[in-house]
Amino acid sequence: MSHQNLESLDVEAIREQFPILQREFDGQQVVYLDNAATTQTPDRVVDAMSDYYRQTNANVHRGIHHLSQEASIAYEEAHDRVAEFINADGREEVIFTKNTTEGENLVAYSWGLNELGPGDRIVLTEMEHHASLVTWQQIGERTGADVEYIRVDETGRLDMDHARELITDDTAIVSAVHVSNTLGTVNPVSELTELAHEHGALSFIDGAQAVPNRPVDVKDIDADFYAFSGHKMAGPTGIGVLYGKRDLLEEMEPYLYGGGMIRKVTFEDSTWGDLPWKFEPGTPPIAEAVGLHEAVDWLEDVGMERIQAHEEEIAAYAYERLAAEDDVEIYGPEPGPDRGGLVSFNLEGVHAHDLASIMNDHTVAVRAGDHCTQPLHDKLGVPASTRASFYVYNTREEVDKLVAALDDARALFA
Template identity: 45%
Template sequence: MPNWELVRQDFSELRQTMNGERLAYLDNAATSLKPKSVIERLLSFYQQENANVHRGTYQLSFKATEEYEDARKVIQHFINAAAAREIIFTRGTTEGINLIASTYGEQNIEPGDEIVISLAEHHSNLIPWQQLALRKKATLKYINLTSTGEIDLADAKQKITAKTKIVAVTHVGNVLGNVSPIRKLAELAHQNGAIIVVDGAQAVCHLPVDVQELAADFYAFSGHKMLGPTGIGVLYGKQKLLEQMPPYQFGGEMIEDVQLDNSKWDQIPHKFEAGTPNIAGAIGLATAVKYLEQVGMAQVKARDAELMAYLLPKLMAIPGVKIYGSQNPQQHVGVVSFNLGTLHPHDVATALDMEGVAVRAGHHCAEPLVHSLGTNSTVRASLAFYNYQADCDQLINAIKETKEFFKGELR
């Protein structure tokens, strides 16, 4: 088991104070902190290796190209893709899903077809399909959730039919933290001739991910939620699907030949990476992946579970705190959403901020889900393996102090 004290020292941001209090950073679902190795790798690239990739005939460009393509291989092995060419670098999960909707979706969805998603989806895995369905006169269907916020497999079996062409679901929910039964949903999709798209943004920093074991056709995630830089993400796609899809954007790098009246596209993955890519971002993300692998994803998963098992019962023991989703800590992977009486979540989050606790309040880019919970917004605390039990205690104490401060307004 890693020495979590030493791990924590790799994240310099945790050594600062906020409003004069020790910082308890519990907004990891929005973005993770970055370890020293990632920051230093970005700095060294820009100081010593900065050059454009693929086209240069000089040593710096050769080196940058090698590092960039090696990063693709690091990601391939991290998620167990069959080949490096199945890894496309994007700006993040949002762009990855939009890429699929704008290429595979435009190419394959026809009037009367069905697209199936779940009620738990982040807007990034909802709006692209909603808008595609509107453009194509297709039907968008939602899989319902159980009383504890899990995807209802019985309902999924009813919603996924022979008319279904795309199933798009989150791997780990960003509001309730539930893990979706991706393999079972993939089997349902494939039995009906559909493909499955997985939003992995909240999963890759908490769980070991094997896209082949999951039987995912596409899997999208963001670097900044898994210790990497902002502005870099990954879209995994099965080779046979990517080869059939048209380009997402046009310009340099993605072409093999250009004539006055037509052009020929490059092979995958470069067909989908028009223009100068985020070279430093890809290299920084590979460094983040190596850091996670050094810690060990099994150990990361166990640490997250340990912290949630400590936090959730303490939250539930505070009178007036309403927990959304399951009361079982094992069904909250890194995330717990709650409200405090009738106080507005933004007021609660502001009060917690005064105690050095960083959480997020709002609908968390999942309005349909949050509305289904009977509220307009929640407070969300999200953990990472570098958090302490002391962070959980600081949150609990801050909630109690907030409750005491607003006791005249609580109902």
């Protein structure tokens, strides 16, 4: 990323679009460094959803009246916009879910329960979020399929030699996180997908920490399934996306049933509607889809390359500042092309939850705990870590406030 790109990003103008960043607690302006959990939402996304409720609110695909037609068009256009954003082949490959976790479960139940059995292998990584790890673990228990984990090496990267050992002709699916929400590692997902395909297996990529902050092209990755969440990409909560290759989605049986996803129903039998509606039963998240559409427009107006460059620059600065502290341990790779925009760390002698509480006294919002990666923390030999995660509106000055708060923690626990 060029220095010119960084300079051309007007962070202060961006920050003005997020009133929450101007909030104060006890006279201190909030420093929001919990973006891996949820990013903040710009005014125009909130306005788009508010306008929908004020002007268009109606159920989709159910009514002949004007409002229902308008709502249906807005909902369908949101699918089209997301498909364009990730370079999918149209709305048929874009399923709206509640979040990334539901995307994992949709594939696990619709595909996994029907296709897996004893002798099949599910390959995950040791850095998987519980959304992937727990889901496939349960599917393994129900089907008799074996679950194996690609090792994480001492640098926080995947051991690709081990991956090549695990991914064999017995492998049915490889499910891997694109960017680790704990280590910040950017995994070689195209290489993992290629390995899976060489052995006749499918690939599922968890893109929750990738789509918000870097250009993602599902065709380039060639993943069979790719999932992400609206609330981590300047959009609303309550909506996520599952991308799937059309031929696979057409073959899969739905695992949620009801209105809106059927073609014909009799007392004896039912048939399913076209994609993507086949996997979207009931009243869908219509206002949230409108908000997600607007969020995608906003992201592209800012520029995904510039968002990635800025986030990585702030994260690298945070890594550098924290690495200079003798009593701080940082997890994951050093800054570079395979590290994203977050830093997880521990301060010697201070539990992560205590440190996060002290940070909060300085109005610095960070995350503490196992970040839904308990097995990875077990491997690291720590019960929890403190995570600072960055986005397009964060600044170096905010990182400085984070580091300054460490002195208070040292004084309290000396």
